[in-house]
Each structure stands twice: as structure tokens, then as C-alpha cells.
Amino acid sequence: MIKKSSLSRGQFFISLSIFAFGVYIAYQTRDIADTQGYEQLGPRLFPMLTGLALILLGAVLGWQTITGDWRDTPQEKKAHKCPDWKAFLIITGGVFVQMALVKILGFVIVTAVLFTTVAYAFGSRRVLRDALISLTLCAAAFLLFTRVLDLSLPASPLGII
Amino acid sequence: METLASLISGFAIALTLQNLGLGLLGVLLGTAVGVLPGIGPGLAIALLLPATSHFDATGALIMFAGVYYGAMYGGSTTSILLNTPGESASIATAIEGNMMAKNGRAGPALATSAIGSFVAGTIGIVLLTVMAPLVVDIAIKFGPAEYFAVMVLAFITISALLGNSRVRGLVSLCLGIFVGLIGFDRQSGQARFTFGIPQLFDGIDVVVVAVGLFAVGEALYMATYLNRVGDNLQKMKGSIWMSKQDWKRSWKPWLRGTALGFPFGALPAGGAEIPTFLSYAIEKKLSKHPEEFGKGAIEGVAGPEAANNASVTGSITMLLTLGLPVSVTAAIVLVAFTQYGLQPGPLLFQNNPSLVWGLIASMYIGNVLLLILNLPLVGIWVKLLRIPRPLLYAGILVFATLGTYGIRNDWFDLLLLYIIGVVGFFMRRYDFPVAPTIVGMILGPLAEQNLRRALSISRGDFSIFVTKPICATILAIIILVLIAPPLWRFIESRRPARRRK
Numbered sequence: 001m002i003k004k005s006s007l008s009r010g011q012f013f014i015s016l017s018i019f020a021f022g023v024y025i026a027y028q029t030r031d032i033a034d035t036q037g038y039e040q041l042g043p044r045l046f047p048m049l050t051g052l053a054l055i056l057l058g059a060v061l062g063w064q065t066i067t068g069d070w071r072d073t074p075q076e077k078k079a080h081k082c083p084d085w086k087a088f089l090i091i092t093g094g095v096f097v098q099m100a101l102v103k104i105l106g107f108v109i110v111t112a113v114l115f116t117t118v119a120y121a122f123g124s125r126r127v128l129r130d131a132l133i134s135l136t137l138c139a140a141a142f143l144l145f146t147r148v149l150d151l152s153l154p155a156s157p158l159g160i161i
Numbered sequence: 162m163e164t165l166a167s168l169i170s171g172f173a174i175a176l177t178l179q180n181l182g183l184g185l186l187g188v189l190l191g192t193a194v195g196v197l198p199g200i201g202p203g204l205a206i207a208l209l210l211p212a213t214s215h216f217d218a219t220g221a222l223i224m225f226a227g228v229y230y231g232a233m234y235g236g237s238t239t240s241i242l243l244n245t246p247g248e249s250a251s252i253a254t255a256i257e258g259n260m261m262a263k264n265g266r267a268g269p270a271l272a273t274s275a276i277g278s279f280v281a282g283t284i285g286i287v288l289l290t291v292m293a294p295l296v297v298d299i300a301i302k303f304g305p306a307e308y309f310a311v312m313v314l315a316f317i318t319i320s321a322l323l324g325n326s327r328v329r330g331l332v333s334l335c336l337g338i339f340v341g342l343i344g345f346d347r348q349s350g351q352a353r354f355t356f357g358i359p360q361l362f363d364g365i366d367v368v369v370v371a372v373g374l375f376a377v378g379e380a381l382y383m384a385t386y387l388n389r390v391g392d393n394l395q396k397m398k399g400s401i402w403m404s405k406q407d408w409k410r411s412w413k414p415w416l417r418g419t420a421l422g423f424p425f426g427a428l429p430a431g432g433a434e435i436p437t438f439l440s441y442a443i444e445k446k447l448s449k450h451p452e453e454f455g456k457g458a459i460e461g462v463a464g465p466e467a468a469n470n471a472s473v474t475g476s477i478t479m480l481l482t483l484g485l486p487v488s489v490t491a492a493i494v495l496v497a498f499t500q501y502g503l504q505p506g507p508l509l510f511q512n513n514p515s516l517v518w519g520l521i522a523s524m525y526i527g528n529v530l531l532l533i534l535n536l537p538l539v540g541i542w543v544k545l546l547r548i549p550r551p552l553l554y555a556g557i558l559v560f561a562t563l564g565t566y567g568i569r570n571d572w573f574d575l576l577l578l579y580i581i582g583v584v585g586f587f588m589r590r591y592d593f594p595v596a597p598t599i600v601g602m603i604l605g606p607l608a609e610q611n612l613r614r615a616l617s618i619s620r621g622d623f624s625i626f627v628t629k630p631i632c633a634t635i636l637a638i639i640i641l642v643l644i645a646p647p648l649w650r651f652i653e654s655r656r657p658a659r660r661r662k
Binding site for chain 2: 010011014018022025028032033041042043045046047050053054057058060061064070071079080082083084085087088090091092094095096098099100102103107111114115116118119120121122123124130133134137138141145149150151152153154
């Protein structure tokens with residue numbers, strides 16, 4: 001079930017990022033003021049340990065990449081060969097539109113846009129149907145949240161929902 | 162006897178109209194998220210947390226428990242009919258269950274898993290009822306040093322025992338601990354890793370992390386890599402009922418699965434994955450029809466499903482009595498407790514018996530409800546599997562952002578959600594387990610707090626961890642867990658070498 005994989009740039013990059021992140025955490029730990037009062041251990045110990053552990057683990061992973069000991073389940077290997085980055089970017093776009101406009105346009109409209117974009121990214125081409133479903137769903141969720149559960153969400157400029 | 166009286170008073174609470182309704186809602190929601198691929202009980206409860214912040218604590222927790230074990234029932238339906246197990250605990254069920262469905266025996270497969278889940282769940286709750294007061298008696302003696310040792314044990318077992326790679330499990334754990342560090346330190350009041358951003362002063366909400374990793378990360382991964390792979394839904398053919406032969410072959414695996422699931426669920430070993438695979442292996446060995454395994458043997462469905470459900474009650478036992486979450490879902494239920502200002506553990510049994518026993522009683526009722534809901538209504542649940550994938554994932558993202566934005570109406574949380582989602586995407590792509598991140602984030606601060614308290618008590622003397630008997634035992638287990646697997650592999654690797662000579 002588990003196979004050795006050959007040297008991969010992606011795996012090497014991941015190992016390097018983990019190593020660098022560990023260095024960063026350990027370095028940043030200096031910025032935490034240490035309070036040596038009645039306490040024996042200050043607030044620095046855990047961050048320092050976490051940083052050092054990530055440095056070590058990143059190094060081990062990097063070594064595993066070089067020696068080919070990084071084991072993956074090959075189940076989804078084939079799918080990994082043809083990534084659909086367009087879908088990734090479309091979803092990202094949807095999320096950022098929501099983030100930027102939720103205060104101005106209200107929750108229902110921007111989230112309906114997000115729904116339609118994600119459905120499009122997953123290959124649905126019936127945009128009108130998706131938009132209708134999403135508006136109904138988001139309006140229902142909005143009413144449930146604000147009227148029944150007593151929580152607040154920004155309404156659209158038109159009021160009500 | 163005292164336990165029985167407590168349980169009866171618990172039933173009085175669980176059977177009120179409001180709590181019964183919330184319990185029913187919980188198991189319905191749980192079954193639905195269990196059936197739907199891409200959503201698990203942990204994500205569902207995380208999404209419900211902001212929505213239920215105004216609820217009464219007992220009712221909300223009864224609902225969350227319903228979601229937890231309801232999802233275990235629902236998950237088996239998906240693995241049998243679709244062969245895409247929603248969570249690792251259902252993989253063993255999927256092997257034989259899907260083969261049975263291909264042979265036109267989907268009905269008996271679903272029936273044996275539902276009845277097996279009921280049997281295991283009920284026995285599990287009886288064990289929980291009997292054991293909880295006993296564990297509480299021990300747990301009440303736990304001090305900070307013991308709690309710290311148990312938490313380190315949970316860290317190690319969850320990240321080192323599960324998944325393909327111990328290194329990647331530990332990376333995931335460290336990432337979780339790092340996220341848990343962000344914000345003001347609870348003891349010294351020092352800001353840590355807040356980068357001067359006011360939204361980070363209180364730390365990152367668990368909801369954002371869980372939803373980001375499970376919903377956003379999963380959606381990005383599916384869209385990028387797996388969207389072109391088609392699903393293969395098996396039809397429900399023939400009778401749903403089991404034949405006499407099926408019953409005969411099922412009841413022993415149910416009981417054996419329960420016997421495996423409960424203790425393993427209670428151990429800090431990451432929940433149901435290990436006992437379900439063990440149960441599968443044991444049933445294969447004990448079966449009178451070993452040739453049927455791999456082609457749809459009913460024992461291979463009955464055993465693992467029972468183990469799966471029994472492990473849920475096992476981990477709930479640990480959560481209630483020790484306050485120690487041993488699986489992702491239990492960790493998120495722990496967050497739910499703290500949302501209502503409650504701390505699970507031995508003191509909860511003393512200070513809030515009506516809540517604890519009401520919750521336990523509700524689990525008896527929930528299991529009966531699930532049996533009724535699952536067997537005759539399985540046709541309705543199967544319809545959920547017909548939701549087209551684009552709409553399913555679009556819906557998941559809508560609820561993910563709703564739950565996140567609903568916490569405090571801040572766009573910054575949506576940005577965090579996306580960033581964590583991208584991290585989750587890479588973790589999924591490079592096969593890092595996500596569970597240790599969640600557990601690390603929740604247990605990390607608690608472990609730190611207990612370590613510092615323990616050392617304050619001992620005035621900085623580290624020998625406190627070896628001189629206390631319970632503590633020393635747990636530390637010995639940790640060392641064993643770390644050393645045993647590589648040692649075992651070393652011995653294994655030498656054996657064939659000798660034979661070749």
C-alpha cells in the first residue's frame with residue numbers, strides 16, 4: 001500500500017517551509033517579555049520548544065525527501081498529476097469578494113455570490129439555477145440566524161435580508 | 162445504587178420536551194452530516210457552536226452528543242453505498258460493505274451496521290454509566306502534574322500512532338500548539354505572536370481553525386485534484402432485512418467489536434481508527450468463511466461498525482470524567498463545554514450532576530432514535546447522496562463562512578479562515594494528518610497551564626513528575642509508545658534477513 005516516492009520539489013519545499021517556520025517561531029520568542037516572578041517557567045518555554053521541534057522535524061522531512069523515505073499513499077497519486085489550479089483560483093476569488101464586500105452589500109448577496117462561484121469552480125454551468133438556489137439558501141440561513149437564533153449578521157442595503 | 166438514582170434523575174431531564182427535541186435534532190443533523198461526504202461530526206459541531214451560543218447548556222450539549230454519534234451511524238451508509246468513507250473510522254466498513262452492496266446485498270449490510278451500532282452504542286453507554294463514577298474517584302486525585310502527563314500522552318499517541326508518518330503527525334501537532342499559543346498568555350498576561358493585530362489578542366477561535374482545515378481545505382483540495390474523478394453510487398437493491406444466517410454471523414462480531422471499541426476509544430489514541438481495523442482483522446481470522454473476505458463478508462461490516470460506535474462512548478467517558486479529549490470531535494465538544502463556562506472533569510459530576518446525567522441519559526434515548534431513524538428511513542438518507550457535488554461543496558463553504566463570520570462579524574476572521582484553509586489544502590496534498598492540529602491547539606494551552614502550575618507547586622523541582630506514582634506510570638507508557646514501534650520494526654526487519662541466510 002505504501003510506496004517510496006522519488007525526489008519531489010513540492011515535498012522539499014514543504015520541508016524547507018516547516019524548517020523556516022520553526023526558525024521564525026524560535027526567533028520571535030525573544031520578543032515575548034519574560035516574567036520570572038513566583039512562576040518557575042515563563043511564557044517563553046512553550047513557544048521555544050515548539051519552534052525547536054519544528055526545526056528538527058523540518059530537517060528530518062527534508063532528509064526523508066532526499067533519501068526517498070517520504071512515504072505517500074499512492075491512492076490519489078494520479079489525481080495529483082493534473083491539478084486544476086483554475087478551480088483553486090476561482091474559489092479564492094469568491095472568498096475574497098465576500099471578505100471585501102460583506103459589510104457593504106450584506107451577508108445574503110455576497111454569500112450567494114460565493115455559492116455560485118464555488119459551484120462554477122466545481123464544474124457546474126447552470127449559473128442561473130445555482131444563483132437561485134444560493135439566494136434561497138442564504139436568505140433562509142440569514143433569517144434563521146438573525147430571527148430565531150438571535151445573532152447578528154449585516155443586512156443588505158435593501159433592508160430585511 | 163447511587164448511580165442508578167442519578168441516571169433516573171438524568172432521564173427526567175433528558176425526557177423534557179425541549180431536550181428531547183434538541184436530541185432528535187442532533188441525531189438528525191448528525192446522520193445527515195455523516196451521510197454527506199466531505200463533512201464530519203467535528204466540522205458540524207464546530208459550525209453549530211456560534212449558532213448555539215444563546216442556548217441553554219444542557220440542551221446544546223445533548224444536541225452535540227446527538228450529532229457525534231448520529232454521524233457514526235450516517236457514515237456507514239456512505240461507506241457502504243458510495244465507498245468513500247467520510248472519516249478514517251469508516252474505512253474498514255467500506256471494504257466489505259461496498260462489496261456487499263455490489264453483490265446486491267446493500268440492505269443487510271446497512272442493517273447489520275445499524276443494529277450493530279445500536280448494540281455497541283447501548284453497551285457502551287451502560288459501561289459509561291457504570292465506569293464514570295469509578296473513573297471520577299481516581300480523577301479527583303489528579304493534580305496538575307498528572308494532567309500534564311496525561312496530555313503529553315495524548316499528544317504523542319494522537320500524532321505518532323495515526324497516519325503514515327510519525328514525523329508529519331508531529332509537525333501537525335506542533336502547528337496546532339503554535340496556533341494555541343497565539344494571544345495573551347493566560348498566566349503572565351504577555352502577548353504572544355499577535356503581530357500587533359488586535360483581532361489576535363484573544364487568540365484564534367477553534368471554530369475558525371476546525372472549519373478552515375476541514376471545510377475550506379477540503380473544498381480547495383477536491384476542486385483542484387479530485388473533481389474529475391467520478392462517484393460510483395451503489396443502488397439499494399433487495400430487502401433491507403437480514404436473514405437468519407446474517408443474524409447468526411453478526412451477533413458475535415458486534416460484541417467483539419464493542420469489546421475492542423470502548424477501551425480503545427477511551428485511550429488517548431485518536432478515536433476509532435485503530436479499533437475498527439483491529440476488529441476487521443480479528444473477524445477475518447475468526448470467520449468460518451474467510452474466503453468471503455474481500456468479496457463482501459457480513460462479519461467485516463458488523464465488527465468494525467460496532468467498534469466504531471463503542472469507541473465514541475469510550476471517548477465521551479474520558480471527556481466527561483477527566484476533561485481529556487482523545488479525538489477531534491471530543492476536542493471540539495470540550496470547546497463547547499467551555500463556551501458555556503463549564504469544565505468537564507471530576508468536578509463537573511459534583512457541581513453539575515443534572516447536566517452530566519441528563520447528557521448520559523439522552524445518549525440512551527438517542528441510540529434508540531437512531532435505530533428507528535436509520536433502518537426504515539435509509540432510503541431518504543440515501544437521497545442526500547444524490548446532491549450534485551458542485552452544490553454540496555458550495556453549500557459547505559456557505560455554512561463555513563456563515564459560522565465563521567457569525568462569531569463576531571469581522572472580515573478578518575474570513576481572511577484567517579482562508580489562510581488556514583490553504584494550509585489545510587497543503588496538509589491534505591502532502592498527507593499530513595489534520596487531527597493532531599486540532600487536538601494540539603486545544604490541549605496545548607491546557608498542557609502549558611498544568612506544567613506551570615505543577616512546577617509552581619513543586620517550586621521548580623522537575624522530580625515531581627517521577628516521584629508521583631500515577632505520573633511516573635503515564636511517563637513510562639509515553640516512553641513505551643515512542644520506543645516500541647521502531648523497536649518492533651527493527652526486530653521484524655531482522656527476521657526475514659535471518660531466514661534468507
